[in-house]
Amino acid sequence: MPTVSNRKGTGSETIYSQFKHLIKKIDNKIYQSKCKPLVSKLFYYLPVKKNRICCCNFAGKGYGDNPKYIAEEIHLRDSSYQLFWLVNDKSKSEFPEYIHTVNINSVKALYIRATSKIWINNIRNDHPVRKKKSQLYLQTWHAAGLGWKRVEADAEERLNKGYVAQAKHDGQITDGILACGKRQEELFKRAFWLNEKAEILKYGLPKNDYLVNNVNNTKTYSVLRKKYGLEEHVFYVLYAPTFRDDHSLEGYKLSFDEIIKTLKNKLQKEVKIVVRLHPNVSFQSKFLKYNKSIINGTFFPDVQELSLACDCLITDYSSIAADFLLMHKPVFICALDLQEYMEKRGLLPAYFDSPFPMTQTNEQLIASIKQFNIKEYIRKADEWFLKNPLYDDGHAAEKTVQWIFARVRKK
Template sequence: MKFRNTLINYAEHSKVAETFLYISYLGYACLVSLLFCLYSLFPINKKKIVFCNMKGKRYGDNPYYISESLLEKNKNFDLVWLLKPGVEAELPKGIRRVDYSFISVIKELATAKVWVDSNMKDLGTRKRKEQIFIQTWHGSYGIKKIGLDLGSEQLCIDRKIYPYNAKLADLMVSNSKSETEIFRRAFAYGGKVIEQGSPRNDAFFEVNEELTTKIQNHFDIRGKHIALYAPTWRKGFGIDEFVLNTEDIVNAFQTRFGGEWVILMRLHPHNIEDSDSIKCSDLVRNATQYPNMQELLCVADALITDYSSCMLDFITKPKPCFIYAPDLDDYEKEYGNYYKMKELPFPLALSNAELTDNIIEFDEEKYIENVSELHKRVGLNETGHASDSVVDYIIDFIENGKK
């Protein structure tokens, strides 16, 4: 993995390295295609549904909530989750864990009736006409540009993967008119879209004291309010760049909102190796390894992030969200966003001092009004039943053959 990442970094700055990487990947894709052809000799298990999230790195996001909804239907499906060895996950009875390894992934996909994934499949992945692929994606209606919208900034391989997956996918799920438009343009996707919300955001309609107690007990923070700090990934940023002045931030929350506060820090999956460097204390807990990000968002009383689309999930219910983006100018030049950060409803800070001031001076009434305006602007449609709508589609396909 480290060698691959190093090669990708070289490829971003060297045409020779990019060409070498592209040729290597085409060879890999040919091998993937060959193995799918071989495993297609095996019959399809008409009851098998395979789930994957973040290339096997997490048991969560949209696929998790779809699999939970399927379990409740008691249809006796063979529900399979692909997870990398070492990923901690408490799978309920009725879900079968399979290691996310080269051969296992191909074997399970080639013999399943339905695929559900939050990420793109590799080039060379082959789907039979008796199968369907449900692409849930893992972002919301967009802060960071994605897919083909990034233009020439992307490697040649990436520009091939999106159209390839657009042809593979039979269904995408969306929570807004804006997100649907992004999918169609950025992924070159012309297929069916269910615009009933993000399955993971169904959780915001079901928050209860049991979940709050579960999180508080897990982190030993009973009776405390939670500020979740969840920065996104970007090249060249390690743990040192994500540092908050935790004492000042916690004091600011206590001054503005009252009660005792603690910060849960959760790094992006691409930064997971840095999580051991988080310095825990009475004011800070490391939440990077906690398996379900959505549960943290549901229970958190406030959110601090930078460019992560989790901020858009978080305001499904308009709780306070604050932006801490010390590299804003550089980030917008390198990556590009769908919205200027200053146009969003969230108080924006470029320094710890500004973040502290924004928390203390938080205007709840104005904030709620601005959040409502954003929801209208993007055509948000979070129904609380997105998982059920996808499950109905799956059951209709398995039982009646309807795509």
């Protein structure tokens, strides 16, 4: 074990600095394959800083999702915490001044992971530095609690073996995981390979606090419309499909022009569509065609803000439907590749038991839009909530941070 001195100018900061200068002289491929594992093992022995927190969103995609709202709540309650964010390209997101960005593939990222008291993540991914007993790991799983898709152990035979190994390890080191509803709680118990001491925190999702607390706030609505360049008088449809494991584009072939025409006739107002692909396949957005009425929103920084700013959702198998359900906004399901998706990924019976209009063709979707009745939709939504309670009450971030602080005091 390396000896760590407490003298000024030495210690863990000096050890990190020395490794950083050494790595700069080594080819990146050699570093990733040979040196990174060694550096990770050595950094494991560095002392943990009690006021340091390491956050990550979709493996470096930027500032967003549950980690964003938890970090903001932590800073609000105790600004003495050092908040670090692992990111691929910090220029693609706006970060508060109090958050320190770190390249996710850098030596510094390993150092921050090794010395942070708290890890906050929202997907199951690689943990290049071994977690210490004194560190706290909070998994804030990004998907909402509809329980539609087969994931983790429910889809183990269809998932990449490398991912399964990472997910199982993630479950074994998890101290707490956030659940937003009864179905999600059951999913975690059944399929997430959690260790017996992991706490399932029935707080709701911190990112949904923003929706619950602002759904009727006309001022916030107007501010968001301006922020994203959305016109006040236009009815905006958010099209947010999930990803395909094989990166197929077949499921995305909606008749956008016909959808716009149908809604325009029904509502007697201008209609536009904002397309937002899943972060896992954001690169595929370049393959879709856009114009003044069909907008590429894939790289807008915060999907919660975008959801609040839009009036309606069209999706296929994505849990974002739960966010719109929470706000009582219309949701239309159009699964153009249903049979193929079921064969390749799999769906649970819950998918076919939802309050949303379910369609499998463009023609069915158009007919569903024409027949849509908001009162009937809300009635079905309320019935669904009674059978499948959600835990979102607008205070998830607050409860989560209270749990973090309490656990930190114990460790």
